[in-house]
Each structure stands twice: as C-alpha cells, then as structure tokens.
Amino acid sequence: MRRGYFTDWENAGSSRNLLPHEFVHSWNGKYRRGANLWTPDFRTPMEDNLLWLYEGQTQFWGYVLGARSGMLSKEDTLGALASTAATFANATPGRAWRPLVDTTNDPIIASRAPQPWRSWQRSEDYYSEGLMIWTDVDRIIRQQSGGRGSMDDFARAFFGMNHGDWGVLTYTFDDVVATLNRVQPYDWAGYLNRRVNEVAPQAPLEGFTQGGYDLVFTEEPTNWIKVAEKRAKNTDLTYSGGFVVGNDGAITSVIWDGPAFDAGMTVGSTLLAVNGRTFDADSLKAAIKAAKGSNQPVRLLIKNGDVYRTIELNWNGGLRYPRLVKRGKAPGTLDALLAPR
Template sequence: MSSWAQAQHPIPAPRDEPYPGQIQLSVDATDLDHHLFSVTEILPVSKPGRLTLLYPRYLPGAHGPYGTVERLAGLQIEAQGRRLDWQRDTVDPYAFHVEVPSGARELRLSFQFLSAVHKDKGRVVMTPEMLNLQWISMVLYPAGHHASAIQVRPEVKLPAGWQQASALRPVATSGNADERLRFQTVSLETLVDSPLFAGRHLRRFELDEPGRARPVALNVLADDEAQLQASPAQIEAHKRLVQQADKLFASRHFAHYDFLLAISDKQGFIGLEHHQSSENGVRPGYFSKDWSKQTGARGLLPHEFAHSWNGKFRRPADLWTANYNQPMQDSLLWLYEGQTDYWGRVLAVRSGLISPEQSRDSWAEIAAMLSHRAGRLWRNLQDTTNEGAMARSRGDAEWPNWQRGADYYAEAALIWLDADTLIREKSGGQRSLDDFARLFFGVEDGRVAPLTYRFEDIVATLNQVQPHDWRAFLRSRLDSHGPGAPLDGLSRAGWQLTWADTPSEFAKADDSEWKTDDFAYSIGLNIKSDGKVAQVLWDSPAFKAGMSPSLQVVAVNGRSYKAERLSAAIKANQAGRDSPGGQAPLDLLVRDGDSYRHLKIDYRDGLRYPRLQRLAELPERLDSGVLKARQ
C-alpha cells in the first residue's frame, strides 16, 4: 500500500467465504420532517482485532463511484455496552477501521442517512407522501467477503398507514408498538438489489395471469389518489409488455418481478434497474394524459424491464465486482445499456405503450442529435463507456455536444438497429436480432445468479444467428471518429433522416422538466423559456457568433425574447434582408451577469426539425419488422 494509513490498516480484499452470522439491519424511515433515515446494525464478530467496515462506493446501475458517504452522519459503534473509537481511512474515505475488543460477540452500529431536502442538493427520496429506501445507502458491511457471502436480516419502520412494495418479501411485523416490517434473510447482494418504495397512496396491478410461475406486478405510488386511476386499456398495455418480453427473451431470470413506479413532482426522477425489480420515477400524469398524443415516460419501464436480462442476468465480466468498493470497468456498456436502449424502444411499440409513429419521431430525434454530435471528431463511442468511471453527473457538461457523454445509450441503439436490419437483409427476413436475444439472454431459464460475458461471446452469438464479420462490424463503429451518426440501420429499414420547418407532434408533446425552445439544428441553440441558454452546439452559427451557456437571450431583433419571435425571425431571414421581416444577420441582445451585448448570427437556412422520410425504393423493415409485435 502506498500510504502510511493503509500500510497500518490495510483493507482486506474480498474473498468468496461466508461471513459468520447474520447482520441485523433496521431502518427507521418515519422522520418525514427532516428527510432522515435512522439506521441500526447488529454486526456479529468472531474474534478480536482490527475490523474494516465499508460504505458502498461503486453503485450497480450507475456504473461508477456515486456512493454518497458524505450523507452518512452520527456514526457510533458500541460493543459490550461501551462506545468504541473508529477511524476513517485517510486514502479511502468509504472505509472505517475499528478495534474489536476481546470477548465481544457483536457490534452495535448506529447512524443516519441524511437524504436530500431540495432537488438542487441531490435526488429527493423522502416526501410527505412517499419514500424510496435504497438499502445500498443504509449499510456498512465488513470488508474481506463477497457481497453474496454476507447474510442480512433487514427490517424497516414506515410511517403509520403507509404501504410498501419491494422485491423483498416480508415475513412478519415486530408485533410491538414499533411495528417494524421484517423481511426474509437475504445476501447483501440481494438486499442491495432490492430497493423499497412506500407511501400513503399505492396500487398494485398483477401483470400475469393468476398462478403464473415467476409473476410480474406493477406497483404504483403517487402524490394523490387520483394519479393512480389507470384505465383497463393502459394496464393491458403493461401486460403486453410482459408478454412481448417473454417472446423476445424466451426466459425469466427472476423468482418474481416488481415494477416500482412513483408518480410525483416531489420525489426525484429515477430509472434504475434491478434483477427482480426496477425503480421508476415519473412526473404526474402518467395515466391521465392522452396516450394518443403524449408518450410521457412510457419508454422507461420497457427499458428497465429489459435490464433484468441484459445487465443483471447477463453481465459484462469486467463490470461484475465482488463487492461495492471494487472499481467497475464499463467497456461493454454499449451492449449492457445500448442494446437495452434498443430493446426498450422496440418493446414499447410491440406492447402498444408507444405508437409506431411516435417511435419513428423518437428515432429521428436521436439520429439528428448524433448527426450533429461534434465530439465524435475527437472521442469515439467506446471511450464514452468510461463516463461512469469519471463520476461525472450527466447534467454537469456545459458543452455536451463537444464533450460527449453517455452516448453508449442512443448511438449504440442505432448500431443495434444496423445489426438487426443487416441480419434481416442477409437472411432474407428469416432471422433477426430477436434470435440473438433468445440465444444470449434466454439461456438457463430460471437462473438468477449473474452470468458474465466478454466481447468474444457477443461476436460468437451474432455469428450463430447470421455469419458475418461481426468483430469488424462492431469495432469499426465503436472505435471510429468522424462526423455524422451511424444511420445505415435506418436506411436499411427503409427510412432516412430529413428536415421540416415545424417540430413533430412527438416533440411538441414533450412536457418534461428538461424541455427547451429548440433551435439546435438551425442556429445551434437550446433556450429555456426565460431566455437562458441551455445548450450551444459546438461550431454552430450561434457558437461562431460568441454564444455560450453563460448567457441569457434578452431580445431578438430589438424585441423581448419569446420562442415564437426567434422562430419567426429565423424563418423570415431565409431570404435575407429583402424578405418581409427579414434582418440579416439576426441580432440577439444577450445578458452575461450584469453586462449586455449584441451578437450577430448570419444564418439563412431556416428552421430545421428532424423527421424520418420513407425511402420507397427500399424494403420497409422498421414498422413491419423490428417494431412489429410477436404473435
């Protein structure tokens, strides 16, 4: 070890050896006023001497070091009725050293997890109406053992009258005034992978026929009862999601599966996969909106459900770790997340959660975004899989178009569309990427333990489906630089990216909190409704004029900023100064702090919004093939 502290107190490496005894983990989740979770652990010990306790640092699903040890507070450790001193490791702040006294048979740990009170300080997980208990934030565990080799008996105290949902199955309540809900004893690995949602308003919808082995259920919580009112047709679409996933993957790698869905504008948004459940957070209106017009977040559940097979069951070998304090390696996220993004989009349409027309507009959006991704000139897609290890929040990048980010989602989805349509073309429509899904994810039906894979396994399975130089196919797309997105799959499906001067119905229906006035593909700007610049595309007309995310657009051609005024000015400006209302170049008054200045943008190509256009000379393989429901 390089440091003095670690030389004195080395952190034991994890071994696949059972930890003696069971950890009793109790969480009091009733302090809604302060957004606090109070934790008590009874940790059995078998011998005196140095013991190292770890707080999880590398989070599954986040793919990197996103543990929040700074939110652990009030830590006290006791043995034999007296308080023990502990020491935080000076190199690894997620490790705590304590000296177990002779004769001690257990340690009593107590601390609080201080969850975020405001969303600008982190994701809010506790509100007056609901909470999201993530066990990974509530536990200190002994170093030196695999997470699968540590047994934990969890229990939770919830606010009076609240209901809960989780992949964990309760065994009893404590039977006293505390009324703590006790769950079955599980490994630390299973516990961490089984978060809990609880709240005042909860409905459970069974998505399988009664008596179905390894059943699937949708558990919905909301800020108020009205948000839980789902129509039979809406629930039927969620049932078809389960049916279409069965047909795609030809297996179930869970004993049961629970969708956890929170409909709230108070609790923070989330989409996080687990083996037998998923955490999903959406804004109000999930069931009440007009599904024929607004997709909302209906692509979220198909994505997270697909992860039960892709990511949780089949897992990259370099991403699998023995515990939550070993560094993760993310080199295969273009399959883990990228193909899951693809299957999520496919299953959303096959189930009827999203229409084919809405799906095409969504494909057009990502094709346009990646076609204008300037960062592709210097940073290849393979390198973007390191985003998790960089521990950078996806909202931190001020120049995302140049820096790139988690493009292994959407760009990899385009690559898998390319692979799917290529298989369909070369096999004369007899095979598709569905066959890869059955071969790769459908093995060992019923197995829950992770089955790891490497790059060579992906190539070999693709060759089982359709002989081709898949190694070269993948590496050329993952490692290349250059402008433009990989759009061969779209064209082989019979569609091409084109442009219109008005947004699609899909784009206009977007009411997410991230929605902006979109001028990205004309002058290179996304602007918030108050004129603040949300994004400037690298090397765009706006960029060349001096625009940056530090600015606020105050006026357009001498009039106060409104989206419709900028739209009209861009449209009128196509013919230059001589057109009605034209003023070339555009004159934007911008504010930078307490300074103002004029920026001139010389742009004449009008408004541009992405669409897919049918290529009549090519076979149609998207609606009639890729997105078509399986019978």
Template sequence: MKRFLFGFLFLASNSIIFAQVSSKYTISFENAVHHEAFVEATFSNLKTDDIEFRMSRTSPGRYALHEFMKNIYDVKVTDGEGNVLDASRPDPYSWKIKGHDGTIKVSYILFANRGGGTYAQIDETHAHLNIPATFIYAPSLENDAIEVTFNVRNDLNWKVATQLKPIKGNTYYAENLQYFMDSPTEISNFSKRSFDVEGQTLNFVLHHNGTEEELDTYFEQVKKIVLQEKAVYGELPKFDYGNYTFLACYIPNASGDGMEHRNSTILTNTRSLADGGISGNIGTVSHEFFHSWNVERIRPKSLEPFKFDEANMSGELWFAEGFTSYYTTLILCRAGLINQEKYINGIVGTFNYVWNSPGRQFFNPIEMSYQAPFVDAARSVDPVNRSNTFISYYSYGNMLGLALDLSLREKELNLDDYMKLVWKTFGKQEIPYTVEDLRSTLNTYAGDDFGNYFFDNYIYKSNMPDMKRLLNNMGVILTQDNSKIDFGATVRNDLITENTTMKSSAYNAGLENDDKIIQVNDVLINETTDFDSIINSFKPNDRIKVTYERLGETKEANVILEASKNYTLSLFEANNLKLDKKAKALRESWLQAK
C-alpha cells in the first residue's frame, strides 16, 4: 500500500510522539476451538453526530470483493458510558449511529476459519488474522492512529508477529487506517529466524509442525532469495521500523496462498517442509518478497488510495503481478535453487497457455488486468467462457517480462536495469505510476523506437514477439511438434468437463461442455476409457466420427483433427548443439547469480 505521512515524529532523543489515537481494539480467543474471537472496538474523538462504522469488502493485495461482513454477529453498540445506542443499517456492510457522547463502543463475535492471505483463521493452533477480515472500522477516523491489543492464549504459548509498531506487551500501533488494514498478524507458538542486511532486519516467522532443523535449511534458501532480489534493484526498500517479516503457516488446515504487504507477507500452505515444502513452497517466498518493491512501492496509481468499500480496477496488473511472476522463478534459478534446465522446462506450460490462448483476440494485457475484480478469488455461480476469453495477468505479464528481458538483451541491455530505473523514478519516491509512465521510462532506458514498438505491439495490442529468435540468442530451442493432436476439449472418463477451445477440433465440430462421449469411430467410450490415448492414436487431419449424448439426445459429429500448436523449450546442450561464446555469455548474464 502507498503510505501516507506517518502520524508521529522522531525526535533527537529517539523518543516517539504518537498521533491522536481514535480507534482502539481488543481481540480475545477464549472460544478458539469453535473458530470464534471476541472483538471490542472503541471509536473516540468523534466530531459529528452522525457516525458510520463498517466492515471492509476488500483486502490489500486482492482485487475483488470478499464481503467480510458475513462472518461477524452478535453486534452490540453503546456510547462511552455504556448506554445502548440504536444503530440503523443503510446497507449490508455498515451501521449508522446518532446521539452518541463523542465515543462509540462496539463489540461482536468473529467467525474465522480460512488460513490464507485474504481471510482469517482462529483455532487452537493459531489466530491468523488478516485485518480487513477481522476488524470493523470508522471511515471518518481513517487518518487518525489506531491501537490494537491482542489478548493471546498464554495456555497455548501464543506470541504475536506483525508489521505493526509494538507499544507495550501485546498492544500495537498503526499511524492510520491504511497501514492498519495492510498489517496481517500471526499469533501462535511460532519459530523465528532473522538476519540483517545493510542495517535492516529480515524476519522469518514459521508456524508449522516440523523441526527447527527443517526451518534452518529453509531459511538459508530464503536468505539467498532476498539477496538475489536485492541485486535486481540494487538495494532493499526502506522498511518501516527497519523490519520486514515473512509470516508463514505451513499447517494441514491452511489454504495455499501468498499475500504481499508493505513490510510483511503472508505465506500459507498445507505442504509441510518435511513433505516437499522446502522446494515446493519457496516459489511463493520469491514472488511475495519481490512485491515489496513491485506493487507495494512501485505502485499503480489505479490502486491509490486502496478502497475498502469497492474494488479498485487496475490496468497495470500485467506489470505489478506479471513481471513479479517472471522474476519469481528467474530468482530461484539465480539463487541456485533450481538449475537452468529446470528453469527453461518450467517456462513451457505458461508459454503455451499465453501464446496459444484464444483470449488474446479479445483483450490486450491492460484489458486482461481489468478482469481482476471478476477472477481474483471472486465468487459467482453462472457459467462463464473465461477459458476462451481470459488469460491470467500473472501469466500474461510473466511472458511479457520474458519477452522484454530477452529483447533488451539483444540490445546489450536488460530488464534488471529497467526495473532499477522504474524503482528509482517511482518506487523509491513512492510516486504512483500509470501504463504511460512505464512506457516513457522504457523509452528513457532503451530509446523511443524500442519502447514505443514494444508497448504499441505487445501492451496496447496482443501481438506475439519473435520468441524463437529471442530464445535462440540464449541457447534455447523453441519448437512446435505438429505430429500430435489438439482435440480442444477436456474429457474426463467420458464427459467433456469444460468449454471447448475456440477453433479447435472439438469446437469446430460443435462439441460442447457436458457432452457425454459414447463412441469414437468403432471404439466404445466408458468411464474407464483413456480418451486421450484413443485420440492420440490418430494423426493430424484425420477425420473421425464422434457419437455423443447431449440433453438426453444421441448425436454424431464429424471431427477433423487439428495438429497441436504447443511449443517445447530445450537447451542447446540437451540437443547436442554447441553453445557459442556469445550465447553462453548472454545466458549467464540472464540466469546466473548477481
């Protein structure tokens, strides 16, 4: 989140004068076994007779509505003397009060049982609190300071980990509502590791069921990631209070997630470190820490200020999330956590998803970013056609990052230095940017002709660069195997389970989602049939007859089988090709540690 002026001053004596605290909270967990917390909020210094308090509908780091109001109940409202106040409900998310004495006290019960980056989870293993999912707030007090006291379960050896400023005991401080909402908190019997980088402390907090030795091994990988990402930008961000904290929960009842915040990140997974988590969870660490530059401080103007009553729409997510996704695995390679061959092989799935998607004919990367309020864990029940019309801005931006990096390297430039320039121009100064700002910065770095061509063709349009040439420069072979079949439908057992892909074999023949396949030529299909094996026994351009059932009626379709458009990627060395000196130098500059 973009972070407005602090509500305190640092004096020469290093003492702190705090801003006026107008919102105070306490939260207790006596009924954690049933996923409940008891919350008390006191709103004071109220200047008007009409006061609203409400529950957030959104959460920093997410781009859709999540309606946290649904999980609070037994709401009681009094004035400062304990007199019961009448509260009206103008909408499903808020209350309005009249006739208070300058103070309003609100208590309620919170139910919370999803341990990830968006929601909260309370049980007898931890209180995992995403702040917007936990606390009501008063919009009129958004610029005043906040205090929160966590009444921890001492019988469970709970401790508090958060980016909030500690005051005393388990009471913490936020300079305003934006900072408070952006400060997830983990309360549990966690383990902690720390290391210092240029006068700042990086903390790794882990709530898990594993050993201290497993955490030690994992933390060494975390440190490598931090240093390689620092090398991209040339420096760490200046973290508030000199600390950054990873808040990790690798427990059976978590949900897999990662969520960036200004000086911390949430990392959750059911996969323990002992059960493949050391390698399986580390990619989320790489992604979320990269966000401490790109999106937290290199901040799209469209996300400022972050709204808690509606979704922000941003056209820059291909850069904010997508370029971060590009660096996610690139950093793993540079840190030596995966080798070059594994990195190249790992690109293939995303490469095919993006460049072969029919969605590119409908939306460019900016317009794909606009879809976030509908896809970022948003909920709806009506069928959609996203498999044909949408490409994740994470994946699209990932491949655009690859394309831009390799294109710059043809000019003896690189994406790292472009990101440094964006950081120094916008992020370090905390000046929110627009798409046009990204274009002008690329023009400054690589020249107007290069920058304008890239944005006009690949950002404002959905063209595909010459990836074969760009990858070949790095000693990587890009090929298409046209001997295989692309049927264009996902068939599980005997049922088509998703919309068929536009212009594919199945789509052109009129086959559709929920069709039940009965027979292919003379071969009967049933629930145990390996449909893919049957289809791949044919060759491209073969004609087959598919008998199927739709809405109780048996039909036939004549299908002309299309060749697969999927690409493969491989290193020169894997194909017994010599890597010349120039290609070797380019690849090393791209993939080796900095």
C-alpha cells in the first residue's frame, strides 16, 4: 500500500478493506480453493469459474470484518456498499448479455489491462457482485432461520476445519450448495444458478433492499465518494450524466448508453471547457446542477487527438450520488451482519 495506510486515516477509505480481505484469503483461496483452480503442475491450465466464492466471498468478508473490527466505520461501509450496489444496478448494462460466471474468465482474457466500454463488456465483476450475492445469502439465512443462522455459520462449516492441515482442500459448486443446505435448507442450487450462471439483467440488490435499507440517490455525495474523488483526483458523474473526468480533464469512464455516451463522449478524450468557460471540477458540477429540471443541454468542449468539438450533454437530473438509507427503526439483517461480535 501507499504510505499513509494507517496514519492518514481519513483519506485511505477505499483501500481500508484490503487488510481484512487478504487476511480472509488464508482460509478462502489459500486453504479452500475451487477444484479446477488447483492444478498439479504448471502445464495444466487453471480454470476460474468458482472465483465468485474465492474472491466474491472474500470481498464480502473484507467489508464485513472491516465494519466489525472498526477498520472502516459503519457509515463508510454503507457508503461503499451503496456505490457497489449502484454500479451493478444502474451502471452495468453489460449484465443484459454477460452472466457473472463468465466474468471469472477476465483475468485470463484481459490480463487486467484497461478495457474499453467496461460497463458494457463487464470486467472482474465476480468480486463486487459476488459481495452482493453473499450479502443476500446472509439475509436469506437470517430470515429463514428466524435470526439463528448467518454467513458466520457457513464460514465456520466451510473454512473452519482440519486444524493444522497446511494443504489445499478443493471444492466444487455442489460442495458449496451442500454446506449452505446444512446451515439452512433452501433452494441454494437454483438461487446460485440464477445469480451466477445465468444472464441476470437485474442486480442482486435484495441483501440491501430486503435487509433493511433502500438504495437512493441524493445530491450530496457520501463521505465514501468524497474521499474516493479526492484520492483519485477526479469528478464522478456516473449517475449525473454517465462519465468520470479527472481534474486534468481526462475522460476516464463513459457509461455505455448513458447521456455522455449519447452525446458522443469517449474515454481518452479531454474536457477543456464547460458552457464556454475553462473546465474545472467545481464549474462542471455547478453547470450540471444549473441544468437540473431545465431542457438546456450542458455544452462541453472536447479535444480528441487534434480534433476539437463541442458536444451537448442532455442531462437534466442534476447531481446524483448513491447511498443506502435505513428503512424504519428496527435493525435489519444488514445491521446484524455488520455489528461487531
């Protein structure tokens, strides 16, 4: 990690889950591993189709243990989960054609190189969409068991075994389903097939939305987003026109089929001016705010190579940032999951 991981406590939010994440890999990934990801020699290709457990559940425990231990406040954890939920519910049109399991091939296909039109192609989505699925599995176990069971029981049963065994114990899809059924009988095979193996146009939001929270969009960003923008030196308008622009004007993300996409904006171009005046983050946000509710486009001067052109961004919804808002007073399953033990 960069210097400041522990000392610059306020500004390291987005990397804070790294330590609990890697800690969890001792069990999930190092000890337990998908059967076809374990290979006897370097000639045998590894296959990644169970990474939604290896990485997806590690991503889940990374945030859960982060919140439980205080590595990340509950508020920031909810901020991170809201950003994840919104990404897959509102900014991943590629889920209309590509099932989650297929994204486990991305480390092999793409070698972690930057990809064009990521929202349409999808990328290593098994990490964070995996987190959402395991959050929902926890919600189902808690609701079906009347609060007696949780993902902690799955972890104990699946990872907490054979003390002193330093080898690798492999598993298959059916082993995962069998352990879930021992924790809480349910149609886990059907559930995981629908979420993981089939094309699933709807994001798996139920761990949040049926776990006591609503995913809403507000004009004020969460602390999580503010820290992330400061750290990345950019302006995140993913839900406010459909693009991300660096403080230097570099367009780093354009959401497929969004308003910026429709205006002809592409990654790799540079934003020079907003409504005829020199671009900076504050003036861009002010222009988007001013266009709210009007039928006036925001005019953006874009440079691509040596070509300059003005495009019209037709976005009149103002600034929008995702957050999870508690529904009612009683603790939901998500509150129970994140509570320190």
